[in-house]
Amino acid sequence: MTFDLGMGDWSGFMDKIHEVVPMDQQPELLQKLSEGNFTLRIMYEQFQNILKMGPISQVTSLIMFD
Numbered sequence: 001m002t003f004d005l006g007m008g009d010w011s012g013f014m015d016k017i018h019e020v021v022p023m024d025q026q027p028e029l030l031q032k033l034s035e036g037n038f039t040l041r042i043m044y045e046q047f048q049n050i051l052k053m054g055p056i057s058q059v060t061s062l063i064m065f066d
Contacts, residue, residue: 013062020052 021029032042053059 009062013059016053016059016062017049020049 029042032038050056050059
């Protein structure tokens with residue numbers, strides 16, 4: 001049983017992220033971001049990861065509030 005509290009499906013969203021972002025890349029990405037090293041290459045790679053998650057409408061439905 002699930003309850004809709006108008007907070008989106010964050011669990012499903014996080015599951016999707018773990019499916020498309022390789023676990024070995026996550027620490028490196030977090031390190032770069034924490035150092036303020038956000039490049040166009042990183043942005044491009046993250047957009048590619050979002051596209052792997054499926055249609056944008058499906059992805060946004062996971063995080064949108066009702």
